[in-house]
Amino acid sequence: MDTQTACSKIEGIVRDFITESPENTLCNRACEKAFENPLVGFSKGDDPLYDAYKKHVGEFHWTPKEVFTTAFPELSADPGELTVVSWILPQTKATKTDNRKQQAYPSERWARSRVYGEIVNEKLRSHLVNALQKEGYPAAAPALLPQWERKTSETYGFASTWSERHAAFASGLGTFGLCDGLITPRGKAMRTGSVIVKIRTDPAPRPYKDHHEYCLFFTKGVCGKCISRCPAGAITHAGKDKVRCSQYIRSEAAEFVKSNYGFDGYGCGLCQTAVPCESGIPVKQEMKS
Ligand code: SF4
Numbered sequence: 001m002d003t004q005t006a007c008s009k010i011e012g013i014v015r016d017f018i019t020e021s022p023e024n025t026l027c028n029r030a031c032e033k034a035f036e037n038p039l040v041g042f043s044k045g046d047d048p049l050y051d052a053y054k055k056h057v058g059e060f061h062w063t064p065k066e067v068f069t070t071a072f073p074e075l076s077a078d079p080g081e082l083t084v085v086s087w088i089l090p091q092t093k094a095t096k097t098d099n100r101k102q103q104a105y106p107s108e109r110w111a112r113s114r115v116y117g118e119i120v121n122e123k124l125r126s127h128l129v130n131a132l133q134k135e136g137y138p139a140a141a142p143a144l145l146p147q148w149e150r151k152t153s154e155t156y157g158f159a160s161t162w163s164e165r166h167a168a169f170a171s172g173l174g175t176f177g178l179c180d181g182l183i184t185p186r187g188k189a190m191r192t193g194s195v196i197v198k199i200r201t202d203p204a205p206r207p208y209k210d211h212h213e214y215c216l217f218f219t220k221g222v223c224g225k226c227i228s229r230c231p232a233g234a235i236t237h238a239g240k241d242k243v244r245c246s247q248y249i250r251s252e253a254a255e256f257v258k259s260n261y262g263f264d265g266y267g268c269g270l271c272q273t274a275v276p277c278e279s280g281i282p283v284k285q286e287m288k289s
């Protein structure tokens with residue numbers, strides 16, 4: 001398979017799952033979709049960024065080659081023979097509309113997308129792995145490997161052996177905002193996932209040079225809307241306090257979800273909605289106007 005056909009085929013598998021599978025559901029009474037049409041990006045296993053993540057995030061952060069060797073100790077692959085497939089699953093219009101109105105806690109749709117939406121994301125990871133393996137291409141989802149672990153980064157605090165957002169950044173899908181979320185062409189209100197596969201591709205160059213390029217605060221010194229949206233006071237001009245955010249999401253917000261929506265959930269996402277980067281790249285929008 002040539003490199004372009006490989007990319008189109010993989011993109012098709014991800015898109016079809018999200019647009020057609022009944023598994024893409026918020027699991028509410030109306031069985032609404034959890035996510036809208038996805039974005040798919042690619043990066044090469046020998047992209048120098050993956051080695052750089054070991055320095056920036058921590059030595060524990062896997063390279064694509066380490067993921068492959070962990071999943072398939074019996075197989076060999078040069079880093080350049082591997083491709084990281086990354087995707088963005090945008091929240092639906094209904095979910096974003098609901099969450100925009102919230103001032104302290106997540107809307108029900110948002111809380112559902114955090115729990116049931118992540119189940120969709122997991123199923124998509126497995127679906128893509130199975131589809132690629134069936135075609136004879138060894139593939140693995142880092143986040144589904146039993147060896148995947150939460151870790152603490154000296155620089156970033158909460159971390160893990162594989163960061164989906166960093167894989168998406170490497171794959172040309174977006175840059176980081178002040179609140180730490182990834183701002184993508186479909187905005188920051190999204191979830192992301194990835195799979196590594198032994199297949200050669202030739203990804204397009206990343207459309208940005210700086211890891212904060214799409215955030216108004218870093219590029220123009222304005223905005224900071226995510227600061228005032230945060231009910232936990234976890235975002236400042238210095239960035240996001242991950243511990244404070246996590247404590248809020250897993251205690252107060254979780255109690256609210258349980259007592260108001262009747263399921264064990266959590267989440268918040270206020271900094272991802274009712275902000276200029278919610279559904280697109282604000283820097284580009286501003287440049288157009
Ligand atoms: S709300 Fe503004 S400051 Fe915050 S991440 Fe988005 S663009 Fe950046």
Ligand code: SF4
Pocket residue numbers: 179229230231232233234235240244245246248249267268269270271272
């Ligand atoms: S930083 Fe955390 S607590 Fe604050 S708005 Fe964002 S998700 Fe909610």
